């Protein structure tokens with residue numbers, strides 16, 4: 001069971017990455033191998049066939065192929081998820097994310113949290129044929145939500161851990177269902 005996270009923030013110190021790391025840590029405690037997919041050096045999607053971009057995109061898509069479940073995280077940028085994350089998703093072939101399990105995390109500066117970002121990510125995830133967990137985590141006032149990689153707000157660590165655990169639980173079910181019959 002491998003769970004990989006994609007962070008839609010490229011900031012070196014990112015609250016979104018802090019949130020993803022806490023959820024990933026819970027997935028690891030649940031027995032999954034975990035890691036990040038780096039999207040910072042991907043080229044722009046320009047509409048060509050996805051297998052015509054070369055080794056960087058090939059390696060990115062291969063990493064996705066090896067994941068049983070993905071955690072997508074993004075800051076809210078002008079009411080939606082970031083362009084870098086959308087670009088990464090646009091570089092996926094039509095079947096790359098089909099049947100994968102996806103968990104969603106989003107952060108925002110405002111009190112209202114990042115519900116638009118989560119809803120937009122859910123819509124796009126559905127469009128690429130993924131299964132999206134009903135549970136999701138929105139982190140409002142994200143600038144104050146983490147310190148030294150730990151959640152500072154009551155309940156946030158629990159919410160993120162529960163998401164990581166659900167990814168492992170339901171990811172295992174999907175992986176078993178997708179396994180070739182013996």
Ligand SMILES: Cc1cc2nc3c(=O)[nH]c(=O)nc-3n(C[C@H](O)[C@H](O)[C@H](O)COP(=O)(O)O)c2cc1C
Nearest residue numbers: 009014015016075076077078079107108109110142
């Ligand atoms: C271009 C841009 C647009 C943003 N738009 C919003 C927004 O619409 N609503 C909001 O609450 N925060 C907005 N923010 C703030 C970020 O969502 C917030 O700082 C987030 O926690 C940053 O995540 P990071 O630490 O992972 O980079 C925006 C930030 C940037 C740079």
